[in-house]
Amino acid sequence: MKGQRWTDYLYERHPPARLHAWARELAYFRFCRAYGGHANDGDQLLAALRVETQDDLMRTLSTLGVPVTWLDPGDPRPVPGVAYTAAEFAHFPVAMPRFPGIGQPGHVELAGHRAHVWSHGDRLDISVADTLDPYSVSDAAVASAKAIEALLTPIAGQVVDPPQDDRNCVCPRYYPDLWPDRRG
Template sequence: MDRWKSYLLESHSEDTLRSWANRLSLFRFFRAYGGHANDGDSLDVAFRYRDIEQLRGFLATLGLSLVEYEEMPPQPEPGVSYRGDEFAKFPSLIPNTKWAQQPGHSIVAGQRVFIWCGIDTVKISISDDYWVSEENVVAAETVERALEASNLERIDPPANTRNYICPQHYPEYFG
């Protein structure tokens, strides 16, 4: 077995990954880059949005409100060290918005998710910190039903990397 496939199958069997790939219609399993990236495995889905109004509407269909500030909230100063609790007080802002806060850890359809917005993309992730479990797959199936009302363009895979188990990279997993 080559090194990549060995790494890919290190935490979950090929049968498990195939089963998850066929059960999920929107979410894709992401195998962590690992090493110094300090990332973890996750189930991800991504969408493209045009403007803040479209993003607001998307989040509303998921039962979420976008936190928007009237003025620029305090932000960390470059080159200044902060303790973790001090740094956590600074809201993370969505790029190219007038002070809209990243949704971050949220609840969608009763499931814990992490939502992060780029300049024109929104990604929803589900995991147990660094790992994906069967419970995460069940949660993703529930969130997918909530996402059916979305009219945003889906980005598949969420990023162009073989680390996503999707039909383009792993057609053998999709029957």
């Protein structure tokens, strides 16, 4: 998508004034527009934290109040080629790629708000969307992200900006006009 078609898609659900307001309200979370199509993704507010070592990860999860799930090498794992129902598959632990002895947090509560926390190598992504429609973002999701940002302030040096490095992420790098006092 290029030009006007992209702009129409970016602002399809939220007018420019709303995205601009959200951009200025949030310090660490960024509005990320869904890729759409067959990606089965949704709009989200996304923040990312650098966690290069297991000690970094443990400190970060502790700061966020996320419990650590230690995995046993003998835990059952899905067998390639075997079909599982969604319920059966949900019982298998999912290990972090960089720290295979630790389980992915998944859906958690941060600062009293629902979020999704997932490790991608040397970073930890925190995603917030609407509670009733996990493919959408509203003012309620922005309020949740703002509350969660209070937990991120002490570890602000770990924040990766942009959390998603492409034009779907409304951030200073791709939309510098929204942050006139900052260059991404």
